[in-house]
Amino acid sequence: MQKRVRLIVAYDGTNYHGWQLQNNGITIESELNRCLTELLQEPIEVTGASRTDAGVHALGNVAVFDTQSRIPAEKISYALNMRLPEDIRIQKSEEIAPDWHPRYCDSRKTYEYRIYRGEFSLPTKRLYSLFTYHKPDVARMQEAAKYFVGEHDFKSFCQVGAQVKSTVRRVTEVKIYEEDADLVIRVTGEGFLYNMVRIMVGTLLEVGLGKREPWQIQEILAAKNREAAGPTAPAHGLTLIKYEFLQEKTGCLEK
Amino acid sequence: MQKRVRLIVAYDGTNYHGWQLQNNGITIESELNRCLTELLQEPIEVTGASRTDAGVHALGNVAVFDTQSRIPAEKISYALNMRLPEDIRIQKSEEIAPDWHPRYCDSRKTYEYRIYRGEFSLPTKRLYSLFTYHKPDVARMQEAAKYFVGEHDFKSFCQVGAQVKSTVRRVTEVKIYEEDADLVIRVTGEGFLYNMVRIMVGTLLEVGLGKREPWQIQEILAAKNREAAGPTAPAHGLTLIKYEFLQEKTGCLEK
Numbered sequence: 001m002q003k004r005v006r007l008i009v010a011y012d013g014t015n016y017h018g019w020q021l022q023n024n025g026i027t028i029e030s031e032l033n034r035c036l037t038e039l040l041q042e043p044i045e046v047t048g049a050s051r052t053d054a055g056v057h058a059l060g061n062v063a064v065f066d067t068q069s070r071i072p073a074e075k076i077s078y079a080l081n082m083r084l085p086e087d088i089r090i091q092k093s094e095e096i097a098p099d100w101h102p103r104y105c106d107s108r109k110t111y112e113y114r115i116y117r118g119e120f121s122l123p124t125k126r127l128y129s130l131f132t133y134h135k136p137d138v139a140r141m142q143e144a145a146k147y148f149v150g151e152h153d154f155k156s157f158c159q160v161g162a163q164v165k166s167t168v169r170r171v172t173e174v175k176i177y178e179e180d181a182d183l184v185i186r187v188t189g190e191g192f193l194y195n196m197v198r199i200m201v202g203t204l205l206e207v208g209l210g211k212r213e214p215w216q217i218q219e220i221l222a223a224k225n226r227e228a229a230g231p232t233a234p235a236h237g238l239t240l241i242k243y244e245f246l247q248e249k250t251g252c253l254e255k
Numbered sequence: 256m257q258k259r260v261r262l263i264v265a266y267d268g269t270n271y272h273g274w275q276l277q278n279n280g281i282t283i284e285s286e287l288n289r290c291l292t293e294l295l296q297e298p299i300e301v302t303g304a305s306r307t308d309a310g311v312h313a314l315g316n317v318a319v320f321d322t323q324s325r326i327p328a329e330k331i332s333y334a335l336n337m338r339l340p341e342d343i344r345i346q347k348s349e350e351i352a353p354d355w356h357p358r359y360c361d362s363r364k365t366y367e368y369r370i371y372r373g374e375f376s377l378p379t380k381r382l383y384s385l386f387t388y389h390k391p392d393v394a395r396m397q398e399a400a401k402y403f404v405g406e407h408d409f410k411s412f413c414q415v416g417a418q419v420k421s422t423v424r425r426v427t428e429v430k431i432y433e434e435d436a437d438l439v440i441r442v443t444g445e446g447f448l449y450n451m452v453r454i455m456v457g458t459l460l461e462v463g464l465g466k467r468e469p470w471q472i473q474e475i476l477a478a479k480n481r482e483a484a485g486p487t488a489p490a491h492g493l494t495l496i497k498y499e500f501l502q503e504k505t506g507c508l509e510k
Binding site for chain 1: 265266267312314332336341342343344345346347373374375376377378379381382383494
């Protein structure tokens with residue numbers, strides 16, 4: 001009896017060439033396929049929810065696969081973690097409807113970008129946050145962030161060359177707060193374009209440093225041109241925190 | 256004109272054989288000596304405050320050295336950080352009295368031990384905290400921790416074979432608190448024996464898991480025998496947070 005299994009996948013992206021299979025280089029997807037194929041003794045290819053870039057981390061990315069295995073779905077996490085390298089850890093495994101697909105289900109995901117503001121970088125934070133000795137103005141960034149919330153054409157915040165039918169996306173929340181010397185930017189949305197959060201962060205930092213005014217976010221959105229926005233913030237400060245699926249267990253059809 | 260320079264040193268201990276010079280393996284001390292010697296064009300040997308073990312991290316270890324260099328002491332941090340590997344970062348450099356010695360000055364230091372309690376380990380926390388799927392009882396640990404505060408003979412909490420004149424030490428505070436899924440143990444004291452904090456943590460965890468009673472810490476201290484205490488907790492959960500020196504700038508004589 002075939003069943004579909006859903007995995008919640010956490011990883012430290014430092015040593016991977018991102019999520020997606022590549023000809024050169026080890027990826028999260030290639031490690032999952034390799035270890036699942038060994039464990040279940042049948043060829044397994046996972047389908048991921050978010051194809052995170054090289055260097056981006058995750059606490060809760062999502063993948064599904066189909067298997068004939070008689071191992072109970074909820075036990076696969078334990079067995080798979082014994083085989084995976086220590087920088088990838090399944091947080092949960094469970095059976096899901098046979099037509100449930102992580103990219104065709106309505107979902108909301110939350111990313112966190114972390115910035116460490118110090119005079120010098122801190123070695124124990126270097127892999128998971130962007131270091132800056134600048135002191136961006138948090139209130140200006142918070143003001144600018146409001147313009148991102150809602151449904152907008154985010155074409156200016158999408159890497160040139162990304163192939164998508166539409167560049168309209170809905171951002172439901174942008175929270176910016178301080179945690180000791182860290183500045184944390186949490187973005188929740190129903191979908192993101194390629195590099196969208198990192199370009200939002202790069203632009204928000206320019207606002208924080210006085211290079212742009214908060215209200216100019218509106219202008220940048222209206223320009224629908226990548227060159228209107230700020231730089232793409234480095235990958236290692238970004239972590240995919242969680243997915244929330246609106247059809248949690250039932251199937252969802254390809255749209 | 257010779258001057259003495261004090262460094263505040265932060266590092267990720269993951270890739271080092273501890274602080275102290277060794278015949279085999281790179282250490283924090285060997286990297287500081289190598290980079291300072293290159294930078295200042297004279298042979299430099301630093302003296303460290305705390306010789307942390309392999310795998311232990313630091314936000315604020317302390318080192319001093321003497322130099323003939325005309326580079327202002329407070330600029331050395333910038334120049335040295337350009338040469339050091341990215342997992343070692345000087346947080347501050349400053350001139351200090353010529354007879355100031357980090358191990359002969361009265362000081363208070365604070366260590367933090369971090370435990371991540373989850374069903375599975377979290378890759379982005381794996382280098383800086385101990386993972387456990389157990390759920391130790393925090394209140395029991397807090398009760399046990401009180402017995403450590405004050406001046407005691409900590410012989411039971413010292414690795415066998417450590418060469419010290421006295422095993423009496425003063426612990427001024429032990430704070431145990433929860434931070435989301437992390438359990439944090441902060442120990443402040445005027446001096447620590449070899450592996451003392453790690454053995455305290457290993458013993459506190461046994462109390463938290465019901466293997467020992469809180470009041471038995473008294474018995475363990477009274478035994479003055481390493482075998483009476485619990486296991487040595489792994490190095491990677493431990494970070495040396497800070498030093499406070501009572502004679503901050505003036506000299507302090509060898510005792």
